[in-house]
Amino acid sequence: MVFVYIDESGTGINDNQTRVFVLSGIVVRGQDWHDVDEMITNFKQRLFQWALPEDWEIKGREIRRGNGFFSSFNWEERLEVIREVAVIINKMPCQLYAVRVDKAFLTKTVTDEDELYRMAFWRLLDLINDHLNQVNVQGMIFTDSRTDMHRDIKDRRLIASYREWARQRKERVCFLELPWFGFSSFYTGLQLADFASYMISVMANDYAGDSKGAMRASELALALGPLQTKARIIEIP
Numbered sequence: 090m091v092f093v094y095i096d097e098s099g100t101g102i103n104d105n106q107t108r109v110f111v112l113s114g115i116v117v118r119g120q121d122w123h124d125v126d127e128m129i130t131n132f133k134q135r136l137f138q139w140a141l142p143e144d145w146e147i148k149g150r151e152i153r154r155g156n157g158f159f160s161s162f163n164w165e166e167r168l169e170v171i172r173e174v175a176v177i178i179n180k181m182p183c184q185l186y187a188v189r190v191d192k193a194f195l196t197k198t199v200t201d202e203d204e205l206y207r208m209a210f211w212r213l214l215d216l217i218n219d220h221l222n223q224v225n226v227q228g229m230i231f232t233d234s235r236t237d238m239h240r241d242i243k244d245r246r247l248i249a250s251y252r253e254w255a256r257q258r259k260e261r262v263c264f265l266e267l268p269w270f271g272f273s274s275f276y277t278g279l280q281l282a283d284f285a286s287y288m289i290s291v292m293a294n295d296y297a298g299d300s301k302g303a304m305r306a307s308e309l310a311l312a313l314g315p316l317q318t319k320a321r322i323i324e325i326p
Contacts, residue, residue, distance in 0.1 A: 090119040091228040093217055093264070094278030097206070098149070098286035099192075109293045112209040113187040113286040113320075114217050115278050116228070121182040128177055129277040136170065146273055147174060147280040149287030153309070164305065172312035174284055179315035184220065187289050188212045190325045207250045212323060214254055214264075221263035228263055233279055234270035244270060288313050289322060 094117070099110035117125050133142045137158060151157040152170050159167055178185065188209045192199075199205050221228055232247065248267055255262050273279040292310060 091221065091226055092117045092119065092122060092278060093228050093230045094276065094282045095210075095213065095230060095232045095268075096273070096279055096282035096286055097209070098283070098290040099190075107290060107294050108191065108193060109290055110190045110192060110205055110209060111187055111286040111290040111293075112206070112213050113185065113282045113289065114213050115282045115285065116184040116186070116217060116220070117278060118182065118226075125181050125183060126277050128181065129281070132173065132177060143274045147277075147284050149284045149291070152284075153287075153291065168308055168312050171288070171309065172315075174281075175288075175313050175316035178281060178285065179319045185285055185316075185320045186213060186216045186220075187285060187320050187322045188216070188325060189289060189293060189322055191293075194326050203246055206247075208325065210247070210250055211254050212325065214251070216321070216323060218258070218260070218263050222261055226263065227265050229265050230268040231271050231276060231279060232268050233273045233283075285316065285320065288316060289320065292317070
């Protein structure tokens with residue numbers, strides 16, 4: 090039995106704010122779940138001893154930009170946090186899969202955000218399901234819960250998309266039940282999937298700009314080396 094935690098990074102198909110859309114999946118065996126959760130909990134408690142682990146999330150965007158809990162951290166301190174998280178993921182007993190979609194090549198064939206997500210979601214499901222078939226185990230999918238009505242509609246579309254994928258799949262579907270939605274503040278696997286998706290997205294987008302930005306991009310790439318080593322990234326197209 091494995092747990093599969095899925096989260097994304099990137100804007101819609103017609104938004105040029107980001108060049109790529111990334112969907113990542115962290116796969117953790119049931120017998121390793123406690124160790125993974127403990128590694129992240131210990132890291133969070135060491136970083137902010139005065140806060141409960143569920144008081145803040147490991148969000149790549151906030152760490153990189155210095156928002157939220159990291160507003161008082163300078164760049165070097167935030168870079169060290171990024172490096173530590175990348176090393177933790179690298180050392181964890183887990184697999185990391187990611188689908189990275191270059192939106193510039195899809196505008197003629199993919200017309201909206203739902204199609205973009207479905208394309209990446211199905212490809213990620215294929216990757217992980219193939220792995221589960223190879224090792225002959227079953228898994229449960231967890232993804233981030235939505236709270237407002239607009240996002241609730243998206244949740245329903247995700248379930249419908251999963252059911253359509255499962256119906257079309259000729260090989261054995263190894264996932265139990267339908268995807269489960271959880272609050273990411275309590276699910277370390279969802280936080281790691283968010284971190285991985287955002288950082289894989291950042292590495293593909295041009296954030297360099299001036300010389301300072303170029304230097305930071307180079308430093309970030311070096312810090313994320315352990316994450317890139319761990320990840321199996323599939324490109325679309």
